[in-house]
Amino acid sequence: MSNALRNATKTLRIGALSCLGLFALSACGNAGNDIAQSGTVVALGEAQLGGPFTLIDQNGDVFTQDNLVGKPTLLYFGFSYCPDVCPSALQNMGMVQERADPAGTKVNYVFVGVDVERDTPESLAPYVTSRGFAKNLIGLSGTQEQMDVATSAYKVYAQKVDDPSSAAEYTFDHSDLMILLDDQGKFKDLFTRATTVPEMATRLKFLLDSGK
Numbered sequence: 001m002s003n004a005l006r007n008a009t010k011t012l013r014i015g016a017l018s019c020l021g022l023f024a025l026s027a028c029g030n031a032g033n034d035i036a037q038s039g040t041v042v043a044l045g046e047a048q049l050g051g052p053f054t055l056i057d058q059n060g061d062v063f064t065q066d067n068l069v070g071k072p073t074l075l076y077f078g079f080s081y082c083p084d085v086c087p088s089a090l091q092n093m094g095m096v097q098e099r100a101d102p103a104g105t106k107v108n109y110v111f112v113g114v115d116v117e118r119d120t121p122e123s124l125a126p127y128v129t130s131r132g133f134a135k136n137l138i139g140l141s142g143t144q145e146q147m148d149v150a151t152s153a154y155k156v157y158a159q160k161v162d163d164p165s166s167a168a169e170y171t172f173d174h175s176d177l178m179i180l181l182d183d184q185g186k187f188k189d190l191f192t193r194a195t196t197v198p199e200m201a202t203r204l205k206f207l208l209d210s211g212k
Contacts, residue, residue: 049179049187051153055112055146058125058139068185072207073108074134075179077156079115079172080127086111089178091132092197099201104135106208112140114158114174116147154179182207 050065057063074093078086093109101107111128113119124139142150151158158174178191180203188207191200206212 049154049190050181050185053146053150053153055140055142055150056121058121058128058141060121063138063140065185068108068110068181069183071106071108071183072188072204073110073179073181073185074204075108075110075112075154075181077112077114077151077154077158077177078174079113079158080119080123080139081115081168082172085176087130087132089176089193090130090134090137092200093137093178094132094134095197096200096204097134099197100204100208107204109134109137110140111137112147112150114147114151114156114172115160116142116144180204180207182211188212 052065055063074096076086076089076093078089080086090111097104097107097109111124111133113124119139119141121139121141124141128137128139140150141147147158150156156175156177158172161171161173163169163171176193178195178200179187180189180191180200182188189203191203
């Protein structure tokens, strides 16, 4: 492992620790008008992200934390009606895939739709095949109770915000974070909007090669 890669990995890992103190929040529908930015993070130990959850995938099948075991996972929480932030993040996920896993078979790529009213299996099925998104992207949805469990497990913020000026009537403020898990579903790193595609791809390649 080169010194450059070691330093890059260390930087990303430090930025991921103590996630309780970090929320990169986005007001979807207001591109460039973020309500908060990533700040300085103090490493206090390994971040405790993850835990039991039960959601439904775009095919209508039950999906739990056990479905993440066997491959590393890139995980993003957002909502399908988001006009800018979420599609951009999922396109970045697709570009990471092109660099680190071109066939799209070595990693679980997962999008969790926090809008329980509109993010249904029926709506997510075509959404996850959008151009530029990762191949084999899994779309998850559920009831509000199920979603609360999942967002709590991964320390993700998601708040519905009324928007009477929009045809969609409401939007969501939510954490704009991509979470990297290992092949046991354990937290490894956290990527913010400031993390570049090459940096994410380098970190993912290292995890695939070393398991670390």
